[in-house]
Amino acid sequence: MAAGRGEQPVRAGEPGLGVVAGRSWPRDGVRTLDGVAGFIESPRLYPGLSGRRNLQLLAGLDGLDGAAATRRVDEVLDTVDLLGRDREKVRGYSFGMRQRLGVAAALLRAPRLLVLDEPANGLDPAGIRDMRALVKRLAGSGMTVLLSSHDMAEVEQICDDVTIMRAGQVVYHGSIAGLRDQAPAPAHRLTTTDDDRAAALASARGLAVEPAAGGLAVRGDEHALDALVADLVGAGIGLRGLAMSETPLEALFFMLTEHAPDAPTAGLSRAAAISGARR
Structure with missing residues (x-):
C-alpha cells in the first residue's frame, strides 16, 4: 500500500x-x-x-x-x-x-x-x-x-x-x-442510561441513529453531536460514552463496498x- x-x-x-x-x-x-x-x-x-x-x-x-x-x-x-x-x-x-x-x-x-x-x-x-x-x-x-x-x-x-x-x-x-474531505461522517457509539430517549433527541438533531451492541450508532455532523451531548445533560440522561467507532476511511470504505449497488459481501471486499x- x-x-x-x-x-x-x-x-x-x-x-x-x-x-x-x-x-x-x-x-x-x-x-x-x-x-x-x-x-x-x-x-x-x-x-x-x-x-x-x-x-x-x-x-x-x-x-x-x-x-x-x-x-x-x-x-x-x-x-x-x-x-x-x-x-x-x-x-x-x-x-x-x-x-x-x-x-x-x-x-x-x-x-x-x-x-x-x-x-x-x-x-x-x-x-x-x-x-x-x-x-x-x-x-x-x-x-x-x-x-x-x-x-x-x-x-x-x-x-x-x-x-x-x-x-x-x-x-x-x-x-x-x-x-478525509470527501468521506461521509463516521459512526459514533453512544451509550446512555436511556437509549430510547437519547435516540429521539438524536433524531431531532438530524442525526442518523440505529441500534448497536451496547448502545446506539449515531452518524452525522459533529456540531449536531456536540449539541446532542448538551441535550442529554439537559434532559437528565446519563452519558456513559461517546466514541468514534469507525474512522473516516472506514466510513468511505463501507459506503463504497457495502452500501453501493451490487456490492459484494464484506468477506469479498x-x-x-x-x-x-x-x-
Missing part, C-alpha cells in the same frame, strides 16, 4: 491487466516483474537455517557471492533491524522477526516496487509497531511500497494515498487528505492503499 512519488509505478491497463513501470505482461512477459519484489501473507523460509544463511542462499540465486553477497546481506539485515539475531535459526524467530526477514529477502534485489500483503497480520502489538515503522522507513527512502491491508486504521497511519476496490474495480483513489516518500 505504499508508493514513492515521481512516476506512477503501477497503473490500470487493459481489463484484467496491469502496467508496472511502463511494462505489461502481454508485451514484456516476465520482464514486467523486473525491479519488483515482495511476499504474500507470510514469507517461506528454511526453519533449520539461520536468518543470514537463508538470505545468503537467496543472494546466490541472484548471482551474488563473496564480499558482494556479504555486503548486501548485511545491508538488508540492518534495514529490518535483525543484525545481532541473524545467526539464530529461523525456527526460533518470533512471527514478527520472520516477517521482517521476509522483507529483508525481498530487499536483496534492491527493488523499485515492494509488494506487501497484510505484513502486520497476526503480529502482537510490538510486532505491528515495528512493521509499520519499517514500512514508513522504506517508503521514506524513496522506494515504492504497495501495501494491501484490511486494517483501515493502519492505512490512515502509514499511507499517503489510498485505493479502495470493489469486485476487482477501483471505486475510490486519492490522497488521505482528500479522503478488499482495500489497498498506496503511500510513500515525499520528494
